Amino acid sequence: MGLRILDRMLRKASNKDASLHDRALDRGLAHLGDRLGLDAPPNDEPRRRAIAVVNAKPTHALARSLYYAPDMDGQADPGEVVWIMVNTNGPDKPPMERAIVVVGRAAHNILGLLISPDDAHKEEHNWLDIGAGAWDEASRQCWVRLDKVLEVPELHIRRQGAIIPRQRFERIANRLRKEYGWG
Known part of the structure; x- marks a missing residue:
């Protein structure tokens, strides 16, 4: 009985870690897509960005x-x-x-x-x-x-x-x- 509880706890922890990893990966991919301009809607107003230091x-x-x-x-x-x-x-x-x-x-x-x-x-x-x-x-x-x-x-x-x-x-x-x- 104690092993099943431990096994269940380990699976929950593993799923939680995977979920955190997936969210971090999604955020990273979204940031990369934004930097490459892949997520920019065409013919849309330029998004508010910092004024470039030129x-x-x-x-x-x-x-x-x-x-x-x-x-x-x-x-x-x-x-x-x-x-x-x-x-x-x-x-x-x-x-x-x-x-x-x-x-x-x-x-x-x-x-x-x-x-x-x-x-x-x-x-x-x-x-x-x-x-x-x-x-x-x-x-x-x-x-x-x-x-x-x-x-x-x-x-x-x-x-x-x-x-x-x-x-x-x-x-x-x-x-x-x-x-x-x-x-």
Whole structure:
């Protein structure tokens, strides 16, 4: 009789541990899905996120080897497009979500170039036409800014699986190599 009670108690404890483990696993998977942008509803308002801590530097100051390596492995890689929440319109305006193309990494920070659909950049030498793509939900023609690199902590980005096509990335890379000393 004592063995059956002990056996029942052990089974209950085991089920309780499994339940705790399952909940922890579910929370971990939900967090990972959120970080990768897999759980974001399409065309929905950007979720309230922390304003990104952005450090803009002259492109030549961050020159490094440049390669195309988008990989949805949990870290943002060169060739991916990610989104950051930034204050761009002054203190009385709400923050905006902006797309950047990843061109490198620096420890736990990503290095990215700002993407803009503003056609005023058409004639500006420091902007390069990258066309329309997943980085603009209205499918407008966009430009990427070449003379400033944004350094952003990876924790402040949102990913949703957008990748810039290799040929467009190579056009960006060629300009960075030719005009800003990247390798």
